Amino acid sequence: MRHRERCWIVGAGAVGSVLAAILHQSRTIETYLVGSSVHAKEVQKNGLFFQIEDQKPSNVPIRVISPDQVPTLEERDIVLMTIKVPLLDRTLLWLRPKCGPEVGIIALQNGIGPEEIIAHGLDRTVDRGLVFFGANSPSPGKVRYFPGTIHLRPSAVTESLCSLLEGSTVKCGLAKNFKEMEWFKLAINCIANPFAGILNAGNRQIAQDVLNPAKELVLSEVRQVAKAEGVSIDITVKEMNRYLDHDNVPSLKADLDRGMPTEIEVLNGAVIRLGKQHGISTPINTLLVSMVKFLES
Numbered sequence: 001m002r003h004r005e006r007c008w009i010v011g012a013g014a015v016g017s018v019l020a021a022i023l024h025q026s027r028t029i030e031t032y033l034v035g036s037s038v039h040a041k042e043v044q045k046n047g048l049f050f051q052i053e054d055q056k057p058s059n060v061p062i063r064v065i066s067p068d069q070v071p072t073l074e075e076r077d078i079v080l081m082t083i084k085v086p087l088l089d090r091t092l093l094w095l096r097p098k099c100g101p102e103v104g105i106i107a108l109q110n111g112i113g114p115e116e117i118i119a120h121g122l123d124r125t126v127d128r129g130l131v132f133f134g135a136n137s138p139s140p141g142k143v144r145y146f147p148g149t150i151h152l153r154p155s156a157v158t159e160s161l162c163s164l165l166e167g168s169t170v171k172c173g174l175a176k177n178f179k180e181m182e183w184f185k186l187a188i189n190c191i192a193n194p195f196a197g198i199l200n201a202g203n204r205q206i207a208q209d210v211l212n213p214a215k216e217l218v219l220s221e222v223r224q225v226a227k228a229e230g231v232s233i234d235i236t237v238k239e240m241n242r243y244l245d246h247d248n249v250p251s252l253k254a255d256l257d258r259g260m261p262t263e264i265e266v267l268n269g270a271v272i273r274l275g276k277q278h279g280i281s282t283p284i285n286t287l288l289v290s291m292v293k294f295l296e297s
Contacts, residue, residue, distance in 0.1 A: 004104065004160050005076040006030045010091060011083030012040035012064065014135035014251070015108065017143045019080060019170075021050045021060045028164045029078075036066045042141030049142040052169065057142070067094045075102030078160060081118060081126075082108050084251075086261035092121030099124070104157035108150070110189050110251070111266025112182065112274075128153045128178065129161070130185050133170055134203070134248030145169075146248050153178040183231045187222045188243055190268050191215050193252035194288040197262065197295060200253065207244040212237050217284045218268075225271050228278035256295050264292045 007023055009016045012035025020033040033040065044064035051057035073079065079099070083091050088109075099105070105126040107115045115128050133148030147169050152158035154174040165172040175181040195206045195214075215237045226233050255262045268285040275282040 003076070004029060004078040004164070006032070007078050007080065007164070008032050008034055008070060008073065009080045009082055010034045010095065011081065011087075012037055012043070013082060013084065014137045014143050014254070015131055016080070016082035017043065017048055017062070017137065018050075018133070018135045018145045019082065020062045021048055021143070021145075022168045022170055023164060024060055024062055026164065026168050028166075031063065032070075033062050033064045034067060034070060035064065037140075039137055039140040040064050040066075046141055051142070051144045053144075053146055067091075070095075070098050072100060073098055073103040074100040078104040078106070078157065078164075080106050080108055080161070081114075084255070084260070085109055085111065085114050085117070085263045085266050088114065088117050088121065092118065096122050104160065106152070106157060106161060109266070110185070110193075110263055112186060112270040113266040127155050127157045128182075129158060130175075130181060132185065134246060136249045136251075136254060144248075146246050149173065151175040151178070151181050179229075180231050180233075183222075183226045183229070183233055184235060186267065186270070187219060187226075187233050187235060188240055189250075190222050190271060190285065190288075191218050191240065192244055193250045193262075193267055194264065194292050196250035196253035197256045198288070198291050202249045202253075203244040203246055206250075207241040209241070212241075215240065218288070221275070221280075221282045221285050222271055224280050225275045225278065225282065228280060229274060252292070256292075262292060262296060264289055264296075268292075 007029045009020050023031040047059040047061045049057045050060045107118050108129045129152040134146030149171040162172040223233050252262045268289045271285045272282050
């Protein structure tokens with residue numbers, strides 16, 4: 001396994017900030033958070049106020065650099081792509097000329113489709129991971145983290161990330177059936193994210209049983225499309241509610257609150273597109289996408 005000496009986290013949002021803080025505290029690799037947002041500039045100036053659930057926050061002095069300061073990357077580097085999907089195109093424009101052939105790149109975005117966008121934009125294969133932990137930024141320079149896991153498609157690069165995170169507050173594992181895990185998370189996101197945005201609600205509110213009939217309708221469509229893709233989704237709405245029963249705020253609601261474009265196209269939008277390819281009607285997911293699009297506009 002190739003030894004990685006520097007980690008570049010491209011995307012200074014909540015998830016990227018959490019990973020930067022955890023890797024900085026682990027002291028296993030030289031870590032840089034790449035971004036130029038208001039949040040990134042605040043972290044650069046005053047450090048990251050990092051809170052784990054309801055514990056007392058700590059200040060983590062993360063290295064923050066802007067995209068133009070990123071050097072040429074090589075075999076000793078690993079890049080974690082946490083930038084939101086709507087911002088990928090312009091990110092890949094500056095990242096592509098900086099990536100040597102041996103740099104390891106892992107796409108950690110939500111949904112189905114980001115890996116292909118990144119691979120096309122960088123003209124190379126990339127690795128893939130799924131984040132199963134909660135993270136939100138209540139204000140610039142602050143992040144609240146709800147511990148969980150990262151599931152990765154097995155490769156030499158993803159093995160190196162697991163090694164870097166060993167013993168930290170985020171569990172990291174290689175998923176033998178990664179496509180099944182990808183659809184498992186998509187099913188959760190197709191409910192949690194649009195419901196949060198449309199209802200202006202957090203996870204704990206979405207987990208309430210009163211919404212179960214609506215969740216069942218969404219999950220039924222996702223299951224049908226997943227089955228056509230050769231995947232069986234083994235989760236019930238009651239089990240899904242347990243995943244949502246905490247105080248995190250889904251990222252789609254946070255994007256709408258900030259007037260930012262959302263990732264709905266790679267979530268419920270992906271279910272719609274794949275459903276059309278297989279001749280499967282997805283009216284409930286179509287309804288959710290149209291409502292989120294209205295809120296975006």
